[in-house]
Amino acid sequence: MERDNWMHGARAALNTIPEIREWAEGYLKxxxxxxxxxxxxxxxxxxxxxxxxxxxxxxxxxxxxxxxxREA
Numbered sequence: 001m002e003r004d005n006w007m008h009g010a011r012a013a014l015n016t017i018p019e020i021r022e023w024a025e026g027y028l029k030x031x032x033x034x035x036x037x038x039x040x041x042x043x044x045x046x047x048x049x050x051x052x053x054x055x056x057x058x059x060x061x062x063x064x065x066x067x068x069x070r071e072a
Contacts (some may be wrong), residue, residue, distance in 0.1 A: 010060040023070075024063035036055055 014021045029048060032037075032055055036044060056063075 007061050011057070012063060014056065014060055020064070020067055023067055024060070025052070025056060027063050028059045029064055030052040031059075 014024055029052075032048065032051075036047070039047060039056060
């Protein structure tokens with residue numbers, strides 16, 4: 001249950017604080033790019049365009065944790 005609360009809080013923050021959402025999108029895009037090194041840039045941009053919502057949805061809590069730890 002705690003995990004669900006954390007996910008909900010992370011998604012809520014991404015949906016209400018534009019600066020955090022922008023940072024989180026960049027973080028998740030870079031992470032996804034590193035996980036797909038064989039894709040050409042154009043191919044990756046197309047992939048990102050269509051999969052971005054599900055990647056951000058699934059990675060919200062990870063991105064928020066990284067955001068909090070970025071200056072630590």
